[in-house]
Amino acid sequence: MGQGQQEKVATSLAGAVSEEISASLAPVDAELGRRYPGDPGTRQPVHTVYVPGDVFAADTIRSWGDQALAALDEHAPDAASFAAVLGLSDDLAAPVYDRVRAKLEREPVEDLRVDFEDGYGPRPDTEEDEAAARAARLVSEAYENGTAAPYMGIRMKCMxxxxxxxGIRTLDIFLTGLMEAGGLPDGLVLTLPKVTYAEQVTAMVRLLEEFEKARGLEQGRIGFEIQIETSQSILATDGTATVARMIQAAEGRATGLHYGTFDYSACLGVSAAYQASDHPAADHAKAIMQVAAAGTGVRVSDGSTNVLPVGPTTKVHDAWRLHYGLTRRALARAYYQGWDMHPGHIPTRYAAVFAFYREGFEQAAGRLARYANHAGGDVMDEPATAKALSGYLLRGLDCGALDIAEVARAAGLTRADLETFATPRRADLTISAP
Known part of the structure; x- marks a missing residue:
């Protein structure tokens, strides 16, 4: 057959067959859309900082940043010394160190949770009432005067x-205080701890529905994180994955699954010396969480280390190396968020995050550019990989590890282009020039 000659196209199935199949799968299509809407496309913080309700103050965020900078000044006053502690390569040392310091000055905390659970403990009702009202006032003022973290909220007591x-009363006081002060901030995040049964998630949904009705808010306005701290939250008595049921029980309100390192480890009988986020029991729980959450729009967060970077420089360096290593390990396993327990942790949190994105962004940008331009190369990438590459670059931009100008130079793509690739159903849209 000569080149350019039109092929004869023949089919055997009647058009009604396709229509019948589509009609039979319509309920499945709807179910997929409802249960697996995909990532929300919003910024995910790289960490969550927990501050007890009686300690939280108007200057807490700035204080954490200043303490972290002071720790650097004392224990790693320049890029070379910091890189030597963490094993950073020469080409990463200065860019990472400079960006860490700039981050600590500009935005030391990305997500802050005022804690009324384990970090606060049992108190007289009048005392917790006042602390909850005070937290609402301070959070509202922080958003009003521009000193807030991108995300802020409370962890209530469990169900x-x-x-x-x-727990219900504290949540009511806090949310009511925010409403009285002008409304719920966009960055509001609530955490429900020690969830063991999906029915407890349902109860939280009903609670938030009632609050929305009482205050005239749009239904579904308030979401919450589910904290995974018990064996029952991973595996139910019938052998099914409880955490998957919890996500569905949240009726679209679940925003995250947060792994509680020490409560979960203790629940399984792991001795205190071995309770850590890299224990096999922790890996198993987080893998189940990750699979259950995939495609649902619910993000997974790693836990924390309780080894604090305090004391003489040798001890601080040891704690920094541990925290840096655990954070890098989590990032490689696609746990892009974790907990930080102490101001001294955040220099190594940002160092690990920045190094993770900076050391790989040139390769990621180049691969995405070749994919966008159908240029081929030594790796055959697909839309799913393009989604992962763009997500990687977007997360690097959001946290401050990367600048849009350098990403544009390396990839020839705008942020809007990256966001297009990060949404698989739109991956075939025309790419604009940077």
């Missing part, structure tokens, strides 16, 4: 019987 009423 277990002994503390249930107290």
């Amino acid at each position: 277990e019987a002994p503390v249930r009423d107290r």
